[in-house]
Amino acid sequence: MHPVISIIMPVYNVEDYLEEAIEGVLAQSFDDFELICVDDGSIDSSPSIVERYMRRDPRVRLMYQNNQGSGAARNHGLDQARGDYVIFLDSDDIFYENLLQDLYAAIVFDESDVSICEYYVFKEGAPFHAKRRVRLGRLGGATCIECADRLIQPQVLQLTTNAPWNKLYRRAFLLDVGVRFQEIPSANDAFFTSVSLLYARKVSLVRIPLLAYRVRRGGGSLTDRAMKNPTCSLEAAEAIERESLSRGLDGLRVVSLYRKCFILSFSSVLASSDISDLSRAHSACKGFLARLRNTMTDGLPAL
DSSP, X not given: OOOXXXXXXXXXXXXXXXXXXXXXXXXXXXXXXXXXXXXXXXXXXXXXXXXXXXXXXXXXXXXEOOSOOHHHHHHHHHHHOOSSEEEEOOTTSEEOTTHHHHHHHHHHHHTOSEEEEXXXXXXXXXXXXXXXXXXXXXXXXXXXXXXXXXXXXXXXXXXXXXXXXXEEEEHHHHXXXXXXXXXXXXXXXXXXXXHHHHHOSEEEEEEEEEEEXXXXXXTOSXXXXXXXXXXXXXXXXXXXXXXXXXXXXXXXXXXXXXXXXXXXXHHHHTTOOOHHHHHHHHHHHHHHHHHHHHHHHTTOOOO
């Protein structure tokens, strides 16, 4: 029999964190899952750590790929997933024991395509009790959202982070939509998360924190990767625009996507010292403002 949930975990040079992450998965109160670790060309002991857990627990699987980034690793894992539901967890975070149980209970009870939980953020080296809670958007305190209403859709896209690790997806829904992670060095999850939320019929909201996201010291943080690859967020924003327009989305939905992902791009691009990056950002900004102006005025009577 296939597992109910497939957990996909990209692994790349995380020997200092990986055992804690895997232990957090194996200690889940909901135990009908497979853990698919996709090694992205690690040069440390990460693969051997996973192999050790594979010998202890048949639910753990290990796949290998050349270093292509977390987007490619998640796509690889998704292709091999057998569960009815899928979650993408990072290999350096902390997972509370009811993470799977609560997300699964919500998505099944509401018959949703996606369930989302709140989370904590903590900085490596700081006391864990100083962690910060990140709440979901209010939406009147709703725990389930019907997404067909065009006035609701922009709010759904602003509910939470672009990251996929606080979301459980119905796998058949992902296959129907055909959404994939972009295979770029950073911001490779913005397109996947935004498009999947956009096309969800119904979204469940679990308004308690079920994991803790680690902000790593050194070169491992998302901010560091964004600064090293400053145009990736622009690529993500542009891909979302193309996707939305190719599927005939109306102006309100397109604008809501711009707010989430286009603004994200400039924190990294404007910090770049590369003149070509700055030039591209300037051109993209001008184009964005022009399209936004046209979208906001489309259909209004002439003065």
